[in-house]
Amino acid sequence: MTQTLWPRQLREGLAEMQLSLSERQQQRLLTFLALLNKWNRAYNLTAVRDEGEMVSRQLLDSLSILPWVTTEHLLDVGAGGGLPGIPLAIVLPEQRFTLLDSNGKKTRFLHQCVLELGLKNVDVIHGRAEDCKPEQPFSQISSRAFSSLDTMVSWCDTLLANKGSFLAMKGQYPDDEVAALPAGWQVSSSHSLNVPGAGGERHLLVVARTEQSQ
Structure with missing residues (x-):
């Protein structure tokens, strides 16, 4: 069964990325991945169906942006199956994630993840980005397979603090976007x-307002 390979794939991947995580954090990541795989059959949470690719394309991909997550409270828009938000929250327990x-x-799945994983630092909101009205704007907003860059800044403009930045995860460098x-x-920066x-x-891609527009 492919899932039996997940612990080794995770350990080796983390070592290659030079990330040191506790056994408890690694187990929580694997528990999350098992939940994602189980719920994906009915809820279509992610396009990745091959269990052999899930550690890499879900967990390690999410954790690859860790060096750029510097805020105390990050908003993950279009969170979908919880990527990158849930893996980041597991690894950064002192920081908050919405x-x-x-x-x-998808938000029902996210609520279930928060419950089963005991994530005290995660809030889940069911709603559209353009309708969301937080008490205060976020200094960082992450997105993964959410939308084009111009749509992202249009929909989420009011959610981002004046000198904040978007952390937009993409495949190939999107010159057209x-x-x-x-x-x-x-x-x-990219x-x-x-x-x-x-x-x-x-x-x-780190996307921010120009100095003239701040």
Whole structure:
């Protein structure tokens, strides 16, 4: 059974990424992955169906942006199956994570994950990004397979603090999306991500307002 390979795949992947996690954190990540795999059969939470690719494309891919998560409270928009929000919350227990998605089935899954994993640092919101009204804006907003960059900044503009930034996870570098960013927005930095076992390119784009628009 492929799932029996998950612990070794995770250990080896973390070692290659030079990430040191406790046994409890690793077990929580694997428990989350098992939940995702189980619920995915009915809820279509992720396109990844091959159990042999799940550690790499779900867990390690989510954790690849760890060096750029610097805020005390991160919003994950279009959280879907909890990627990257749930793995990040497991690894960063002292930081808060709010997971936002408009799909009721997906937010029900996220609530179940929070319950079963005992994640005290995660809040789940069922709703559309453009309708969300937080008490205060977020300094960082992550997204993975959520939307094009121009749509993201349009829908989530009011959710981002004045000097905040989006952490947009992409595959190949999206030249067309970058070119289509509206006035007042820029890619402040881009980073090629190392995801052990994952084929193809992975990039993180840090998107922020231009100084003139702040």
